[in-house]
Amino acid sequence: MEVKKEKDYKKIIIPIIILLVIIAGIFWFFNRKTVNEFSGNLVSIEGQEMVVSGVYLGDEIDDSIQEPRNVRVVITNETKIERISFNVPDTDETFNPSELPKEVSIINLDTLKDDTESNTLGFLITSKKNIYNKSRFEAEMISYFLPVFSDF
Numbered sequence: 001m002e003v004k005k006e007k008d009y010k011k012i013i014i015p016i017i018i019l020l021v022i023i024a025g026i027f028w029f030f031n032r033k034t035v036n037e038f039s040g041n042l043v044s045i046e047g048q049e050m051v052v053s054g055v056y057l058g059d060e061i062d063d064s065i066q067e068p069r070n071v072r073v074v075i076t077n078e079t080k081i082e083r084i085s086f087n088v089p090d091t092d093e094t095f096n097p098s099e100l101p102k103e104v105s106i107i108n109l110d111t112l113k114d115d116t117e118s119n120t121l122g123f124l125i126t127s128k129k130n131i132y133n134k135s136r137f138e139a140e141m142i143s144y145f146l147p148v149f150s151d152f
Contacts, residue, residue: 033058033060033061033130033132034058034060034130034132035056035057035058035060035061035130035131035132036058036126036127036128036129036130036131037056037057037058037124037125037126037127037131038052038054038055038056038057038071038073038124038125038127038131038137039054039055039057039122039123039124039125040052040053040054040055040068040071040122040123040125041053041054041120041121041122041123042116042120042121042123043070045109045112045113045116048074048075048076048109049072049073049074049075049136050072050073050075050123050142051070051071051072051073052070052071052073052123052125053068053069053070054068054069054071054123055067055068055069056131056132056133057124058132061132069135070135071131071134071135071136071137072135072136072137073125073136073137073138073139073142074136074137074138074139075109075139075142076138076139078140079138079139079140079141079142080106080140080141080142081106081107081108081109081111081112081141081142081143082104082105082106082107082141082142082143082144083104083105083106083107083111083112083115083143083144083146084102084103084104084143084144084145084146085102085103085105085145085146085147085148086100086101086102086103086145086146086147086148087100087101087148087150088100088147088148088149088150090150097145097147112142112144115144115146119146119147121144121145121146122144122145123142123143123144124142124143124144125139125141125142125143126139126140126141126143127139127140128140
């Protein structure tokens, strides 16, 4: 009789555990966030990696509760680096930078390093994979705006 009770418990407990694992998996699948963009400011460039302090971007992210975090962005041979430069008007009047003509160019890492030496730049980084809560990821595209000031 003792052996039969033990088998009865196993018949009940094992399906319950399996059911709980399935429910947890479904809950995780439907509540996970998918993010492919990160925006922030450059902290440093170390070899083929950038350290950027910023936040994840996406429809599933509440920007108001995010704390900036440092991530390592791996730059591969396939990574496109896009510089969007615009001339800052020599005027005392206010202007909207988004209305100024822009020049878009694809550049290399050395040019990006040169641009960061004399400018504080903000970056928009995209990846093919989900990067949410990742501290290191490969960049598919790195974009930034470069203001160009006329010489006085």
